[in-house]
Amino acid sequence: MAGRLKTPTGRYGGRSAEERQAERRRRFLDAALQLFGDSPGYRSTTVAALSEAAGLSTRQFYEEFRTLEDVLAALHLQVNDWAEEAALAALVDARDLPLAERVTAVFRAYAANVTSDPRRIRITFVEIIGVSPRLEEQRLARRARWVDFICAEAAAAAAHGEAAPRDYRIAATAFIGSVNGLLHDWRAGWVAATLDEVVDELVRQLLGILRPAGWCPLPARTACEDEREAR
Template sequence: MAGRLKQPTGRYGGKTAEERQAERRQRFLDAALQLFGDSPGFRSTTVAALSEAAGLSTRQFYEAFRTLEDVLAALHLQVNDWAETAALAALADVDGLPVAERAAAIFRAYAADVTSDPRRVRITFVEIIGVSARMEEQRLARRARWVDLICAEAEAAAARGEAAQRDYRIAAAAFIGSVNGLLHDWSAGWVDATLDQVVEELVRQLLGILRPQGWGPGRS
């Protein structure tokens, strides 16, 4: 298909064309969360099947998206936005508290949001892998946002004398890899622990990075 079909204009049912289009786009994303995040998965879903699940036509699909990969890309961003919003809200609630409490709040909120729906876990950690170079770039870009958040928290803690003064970027990247792997394995039933225990372990790991053996307040 050369491009998207022409968009309708004008009001209908009290809504603008843009509002109706946004609603249809979200219906496709909601359907994709079910089909991509559960069964049959992204690689086995067709445009026709997704349109049927959304209660819309394939013509309306091509008004909103070019390809199914575009849907996966938008859904991956949406799921990550939900988790990021939850983490930042929790961080705002513990403003001014020590780094241990801040770390616990961030990862408790993130873990609770991501694992609240197994379909979100699959979209975040499974379905996006190996799809295309474009999707890998997007996955790494979103992962870099979490690395930036950890680095910012670590540097702020160091400035307050609560953590070692160092370049945290490599350590933060390694830690985010641990977070993703552990939450995926826990959600899949491969880790025999409660979610609180998983979060406690992640916080211990992060504090170990921030406060390595031999470090103490006043030391670099």
């Protein structure tokens, strides 16, 4: 019968079929992170090579995935999930801090996670590009998720008088492009700066978007208005 091979059921070696399947999937993704994210890259990797690197058989590969593209898709989502989890955890820890400090904490956590392993950057910003319409749709969907994240935090800041009230979607989309491009170029060695300097620049850009020239945070609004009138 055509289709994927049936996954075994029952316990073996003290582990359930679901646990064994999760372990196989993890091993395939770990191997893909190395082969796709380093050498030889996604386009030069075969099912046989990936299976060998994972210490598993090609039969086991087809029990978990249909194609190598499925592996790349899963790995791309995993890398983005790691970065999102780091950013959200930092946001929770910094929730009571002023806007500038919150933004800095979130972007330090995000940048540290993404750049901690050059293979993650290659998966996110290089290998995923131009593979297929399906993966392009996935890539844009994850980018839109980051845009939504920034828009939501900007709206919350505006509601508390910390940022100018406006529609931030276009600005957030442009900013995400800056984040992706700058982190990729920095990791590739094309930007002569420390990671802290890169993050500081991104924070300045975002604060400039949230607090344009001539606008003041709510607690300082009266003093700002008096200063402008005195000019």
